[in-house]
Amino acid sequence: MKLKSLMLMTGAAVAAAPMAFAQDMADSMTLVSWGGAYQNSQVKAYADPYKEMHPEVEIVWDESSNEAVAKLRAMNEAGNITWDLVDVVASDAIRLCDEGLAMEYDPDELLAEAPDGTSASDDFGDLIVSDCFIPQIVYSTTFGYRTDMVPEGVEPPSEICDVFDLETYPGKRALEKRPINNMEWALLCDGVAKEDVYDVLETEEGQAQALAKLDTIKDEVIWWSAGADTPQLLADGEVFMGSTYNGRLFSVIEEQDQPVAMMWDAQVFDLDGWIIPAGLPEDRLARVMDFVKFATDTQRLADQAKYISYGPARESSAPLVSTHADLGIEMAPHMPTDPNNATNTFLYNYEWWADYRDDLDAKFQAWLAQ
């Protein structure tokens, strides 16, 4: 009985919500993120301090960033936007912005200035790749390998092309089940110069060349689709080397103490950040804007790096990056942007992939099925 009346009350409260909270800011927020260690870093660095300042606010987390685009479309169609702030990668943000599902914003109005007075648009700089995208971190997709599986008398792998060298480094590889990054790496190791990669990939022959290079290792590849797969495969000893996000590898190496090492060569930078769904009611929008201003300020972005090895998107945050919250190790050397790690990096071309993604996805899947 008690349960039933409780639920009736909840139902009534939801129905009455638009009337009851007619004041400036809503008292609850649904934030969407990726789950795992990454979401944990956001809770610790942004949400917990914010709740300390505003104890009346209830923050609910939804681990749905993976299907954010599809779900936002459905919500828009149903006329019922239940999310307040969504964490997505830059390419998804661009798509959502083009479809009108994300809100455009003015960086200098919404976001806080740097402590020295630099405007937000200058502080974030080029990383604001779309009018809707509020950058948080720079991460990279790179390789890790099992140190105990390196054949005897051989130098451990250090270059991207070692992934394609089955003779010197026999064993399984884990690669992401999509063309992005894999095609570029394949061309780089097939003698194409870094600056020509996307020009070559535009042509049919170039695409065939990349797939032919991937063909040489296809039998030895385990394809992954979730960020947690490669760490699991590496910990199992199921693969010798595998690509994944650098923060996941950091966790495997430093937090879980597995015999794994990083291979930073030809790491591919990408961005992750917030978007605000279009069409939020005013009180919820006001609350979200207040939260975003706080959560993307210089100190908060630097704090996030205490929990995960992703680089803050603000230039002014970089000098403030300190040590890991539990392990006490310096975090700067584990950042993808650290000069020692970034000797050879690859820039992922958003615009190019926005144009060619559908076509290459289809080709890649067909190649996989062969």
Next chain:
Amino acid sequence: MALIQPIKTPPLTTFTVPFVAALAGFFGLFVGIANGSGILGLLVGAVVGAVLAYALVSFVPDKRTGTLISLAIFAVVGLLLAGLSGLVGGAIIGFILGWFTYWLHSGKYRMGVPIYSTPREVLWHNSYKFICGLIFFFLIAPIITVMPLSFNAENFFTFTPGMLALDPEAYSLKHYRDFFGNPDWQQALRNSVQIAPAATLLSVTLGTLAAIGLSQPHVPFRRAIMAILISPMIVPLIISAAGMYFFYSRIGLQGTYVGVVLAHAALGIPFVIITVTATLVGFDDSLTRAAANMGANPVTTFFKVQMPLILPGVISGGLFAFITSFDEVVVVLFVGSAGQKTLPWQMFTGLREQISPTILAVATILVGISILLLTTVELLRRRSERLRGMSPG
């Protein structure tokens, strides 16, 4: 029938030895594959099996002693070759081979078949049992594997070398602690424990009433109504879920407890209807007429006469409805919002974003709960059969 046939001892070298060798080769194949060469394992296994069978039958007539000797030999060899886990594995294989040898040699393998069966029939009978055992193993192995892994001391789904060597250090309860200490999991557990009983109550009430109504011969369009009520069981879940999502969004139920409870009730009702309809088949309508004859109104008749008799059906339907709601992930992903995150939802996201053995700990707990619930259903079913005189007490 009373004639006791003397059990003939089958020939040793042409019967017992080859069969034991075949089984030992089968085990050897697995051990061999694990160590790099299946063929070699098969051959070594077959030879060892043949020697074992010959030696046991020729020199150790007593069954119990022989089995123990075989167990001890394999256990020691296993211990020397692969440590503590080899000891356990070896002991199991040794026991099976020893038992198998005596089972064949004593002629007990003919126990399950009539005395006049041809050798081919006997072989088929025993192979059939063996195949059934394999199928059972195939069905149950994934569930069994999960259980030891949930006591892993590492944060991965991996049988570590320490675990295989049965090192106590490699096992821990930390994933169970994480489940009971982590607010996300506790919130999910609370949501599941709130949603499932409410949905069950609703589906049991509505489903029982529907079943009773539909069992009345004078109701028009009975089959059509039944088909519609059962449809949530037949329509693919994802279709129901998407439909409910858009419908509930329009009427403001999406993302509320009430919405999730209603959606789960709709999924549970077919189970209740089916089980209650089945018990109503055995229900004697003259009992309700007798009650009416004695002055009871329909409500009293229902609670005093009909309900106690169909109660087993109602309860087992309710348990199915409960398990449906408790295990359901697709519909709740659509109809619920993050505030109504249930256990399966939490497991689903956990599996995708962070492969953590906490999921295995939860799975083990859920398997335990499911076994308890299904045992209850089975006991109730037996009771109902006994009450209706369908099986002897």
